Amino acid sequence: MKAAPFVYHRPDSVKEAADLLDEFGDDAKILAGGQSLVPMLAMRLTHFENLVDISRIDELQSIDLCDGEVRIGAGTPHAFVGMDDEVADSVPLLTLATPHIGHFQIRTRGTLGGAIAHADPAAEYAAVALALDAQMEAVSSKGTRQIPAAEFFTGLWETSLLTGEILTAVRFPVWGDRSGFAVEEFARRHGDFAIAGAAVAVELDTDDRIARCGIGLLGLGSTPLRGRAAEEAVIGRSVGEISAKEVGRLAISGLDDIPADLQGSAAYRAKIGATMVARAFVSAISQVTGASDA
Amino acid sequence: MHEWPVRLSVNGVHTEANVEPRLTLADYLRENCGLTGTHLGCEHGACGACTVMVDGQAVRACLMFAVQADGSEVTTVEGIAGEDGELSPIQSTMRECHGLQCGFCTPGFVVSITAMLRDNPKPTDAEIREGLSGNFCRCTGYQGIVNAVHRAAEMS
Amino acid sequence: MELNNEFRVAVPAAKAWEVLTDVERVAPCIPGAELLSVDGDEFTGAVKVKVGPITVSYKGEAAFQEKDRAAQRVVIKANGKETRGSGNASAVVTAALKDEGDSTTVVITTDLTISGKAAQFGRGVLADVSSSLIGQFAKNLEADLLGGLAATQAPTAETVTAAAQPDNAIDSLTLVKAVAPSLAKRYGPMVAAVGAGAVIGFLLGRRKRKSPTAVVADDLQAALVRLLGTMSPAERLRP
Numbered sequence: 241m242k243a244a245p246f247v248y249h250r251p252d253s254v255k256e257a258a259d260l261l262d263e264f265g266d267d268a269k270i271l272a273g274g275q276s277l278v279p280m281l282a283m284r285l286t287h288f289e290n291l292v293d294i295s296r297i298d299e300l301q302s303i304d305l306c307d308g309e310v311r312i313g314a315g316t317p318h319a320f321v322g323m324d325d326e327v328a329d330s331v332p333l334l335t336l337a338t339p340h341i342g343h344f345q346i347r348t349r350g351t352l353g354g355a356i357a358h359a360d361p362a363a364e365y366a367a368v369a370l371a372l373d374a375q376m377e378a379v380s381s382k383g384t385r386q387i388p389a390a391e392f393f394t395g396l397w398e399t400s401l402l403t404g405e406i407l408t409a410v411r412f413p414v415w416g417d418r419s420g421f422a423v424e425e426f427a428r429r430h431g432d433f434a435i436a437g438a439a440v441a442v443e444l445d446t447d448d449r450i451a452r453c454g455i456g457l458l459g460l461g462s463t464p465l466r467g468r469a470a471e472e473a474v475i476g477r478s479v480g481e482i483s484a485k486e487v488g489r490l491a492i493s494g495l496d497d498i499p500a501d502l503q504g505s506a507a508y509r510a511k512i513g514a515t516m517v518a519r520a521f522v523s524a525i526s527q528v529t530g531a532s533d534a
Numbered sequence: 535m536h537e538w539p540v541r542l543s544v545n546g547v548h549t550e551a552n553v554e555p556r557l558t559l560a561d562y563l564r565e566n567c568g569l570t571g572t573h574l575g576c577e578h579g580a581c582g583a584c585t586v587m588v589d590g591q592a593v594r595a596c597l598m599f600a601v602q603a604d605g606s607e608v609t610t611v612e613g614i615a616g617e618d619g620e621l622s623p624i625q626s627t628m629r630e631c632h633g634l635q636c637g638f639c640t641p642g643f644v645v646s647i648t649a650m651l652r653d654n655p656k657p658t659d660a661e662i663r664e665g666l667s668g669n670f671c672r673c674t675g676y677q678g679i680v681n682a683v684h685r686a687a688e689m690s
Numbered sequence: 691m692e693l694n695n696e697f698r699v700a701v702p703a704a705k706a707w708e709v710l711t712d713v714e715r716v717a718p719c720i721p722g723a724e725l726l727s728v729d730g731d732e733f734t735g736a737v738k739v740k741v742g743p744i745t746v747s748y749k750g751e752a753a754f755q756e757k758d759r760a761a762q763r764v765v766i767k768a769n770g771k772e773t774r775g776s777g778n779a780s781a782v783v784t785a786a787l788k789d790e791g792d793s794t795t796v797v798i799t800t801d802l803t804i805s806g807k808a809a810q811f812g813r814g815v816l817a818d819v820s821s822s823l824i825g826q827f828a829k830n831l832e833a834d835l836l837g838g839l840a841a842t843q844a845p846t847a848e849t850v851t852a853a854a855q856p857d858n859a860i861d862s863l864t865l866v867k868a869v870a871p872s873l874a875k876r877y878g879p880m881v882a883a884v885g886a887g888a889v890i891g892f893l894l895g896r897r898k899r900k901s902p903t904a905v906v907a908d909d910l911q912a913a914l915v916r917l918l919g920t921m922s923p924a925e926r927l928r929p
Contacts, residue, residue, distance in 0.1 A: 241577060301742075
């Protein structure tokens with residue numbers, strides 16, 4: 241099927257793009273990589289009179305390590321995020337999440353900002369942003385706004401971005417040296433939307449107690465979620481005395497809106513989700529404790 | 535009708551047209567350039583039959599509008615063989631290893647594999663299978679295709 | 691693919707030759723590079739390069755294949771593997787020096803073969819990266835060459851050492867270690883003729899003349915310490 245006709249705009253700068261959004265309001269939509277938007281347009285699930293193409297705005301493609309965080313321009317394709325060595329050194333959770341995103345042909349066009357602004361409940365980068373307490377930078381003709389990840393995802397494919405705002409960058413904090421990261425996802429075929437998944441970050445203190453823990457959940461609600469109950473239960477506890485299975489169970493326990501569809505029932509998803517959290521937790525911990533024998 | 539000028543180099547040949555923005559790159563290549571090697575399987579980015587290279591990167595031509603490729607260099611399956619028609623390594627091993635039957639998915643596989651081997655010249659079996667996961671084949675059961683990739687990697 | 695670049699340094703060709711054929715002088719001038727070992731004309735190292743928006747790290751070895759003093763030609767063959775990834779970069783770099791009296795033009799021809807992460811970028815991006823790398827290299831090289839020249843004066847002009855700021859004295863010592871004996875022997879008498887005041891002025895001026903991206907010789911130590919002291923969390927975690 242083919243998309244319905246629309247007017248195409250290609251601004252050269254973020255400012256121009258913001259002005260276009262002001263001009264057309266709800267009749268305009270930002271087009272970045274198009275890997276989520278174009279299928280929806282082609283299948284006529286949605287339509288916009290104006291598409292504002294930001295995929296060629298240079299200022300939106302960047303990866304910079306600075307002051308304890310990695311700032312990634314919203315227009316940076318997944319493939320670049322996944323292969324960047326600074327990201328691999330500083331925010332490994334992003335590097336680990338990237339191969340799970342669709343297929344490599346999708347990753348050359350799809351952008352980090354696009355995935356986060358589209359806010360699919362199974363979006364890997366969205367779960368990573370939540371787990372790490374990232375900050376989203378949004379720009380409009382009225383100025384710039386910082387939105388913490390915890391306040392960004394408000395509903396199914398809905399974010400707290402206002403009309404006229406463009407997500408321009410996401411800032412991911414760099415965790416300390418004694419940190420471990422893992423992403424576990426389950427899908428029937430590689431590249432399908434996850435049935436359930438987890439992105440886990442842990443940081444240990446010198447006594448091998450959990451100092452910090454971030455658990456991002458995918459596919460388990462109408463938005464990406466945080467497994468806060470599990471996080472709170474492990475903080476301060478020694479690694480040796482924590483049951484990963486219990487962590488998984490706790491992460492899922494508070495969820496009340498687990499999807500049920502052709503892929504599986506809510507109970508099925510919950511079970512998969514708990515297992516993904518447990519596996520990711522074990523993997524993340526072993527990255528820290530495994531190496532401390534050196 | 536609202537139209538945009540588009541200038542692309544396709545397999546080294548300069549092309550120009552005024553097109554509706556909603557025209558996908560896949561349709562531009564097929565209709566405007568007459569290069570029907572790029573196939574339309576699902577038209578929503580899942581099957582990979584429409585895979586082409588834009589500025590050296592493998593992309594889904596059905597998920598890109600032609601206007602977005604303005605100024606780029608596009609390589610389709612028609613541009614993979616040598617100047618004199620000499621088959622590229624993956625093209626000849628696909629033939630050798632029985633990696634195609636009806637051939638509908640083949641152009642997408644050939645372009646995807648060409649990009650894959652350029653980025654990772656000596657892939658493991660697992661890496662090959664993961665790399666091919668974005669291309670669907672209904673005929674072969676994939677084994678012949680995987681063998682073809684192994685052979686092509688050995689050749690270079 | 692073949693990439694062509696050219697740069698100029700404000701020193702005579704003979705001096706530029708000395709440095710360009712000395713690994714331990716050249717390596718610190720390459721932006722993002724770390725020299726790991728030297729064995730005569732062969733050396734190993736690591737380098738971090740920004741290609742488009744992404745940073746790619748390579749580790750590998752290089753060797754001087756040719757040092758033709760008469761023809762003023764140096765050929766270096768280098769080969770690196772991605773630190774994270776399976777890609778490869780290999781280059782044969784030919785540098786031809788053209789003597790222009792007080793300055794030297796160096797013409798660089800690079801025969802580059804790339805696979806992996808950087809390979810997906812077109813020729814345009816790779817040419818930009820090489821121009822930018824060589825541009826910064828040239829700036830670093832010039833700063834090093836001119837700094838080395840002034841530094842050999844530190845021990846001979848006593849007023850300079852006494853009156854110079856403490857940091858300059860430390861830098862001078864470091865550079866003297868690297869530069870002596872060859873340069874000191876060759877240029878000592880000539881430069882001794884330059885007044886102490888001019889040398890102090892030059893040292894101070896050089897300190898302030900920092901281009902935004904170049905690693906100037908007097909920050910060399912700091913930069914190397916940073917590079918060598920940096921270990922990623924992931925590297926620390928590997929058993």
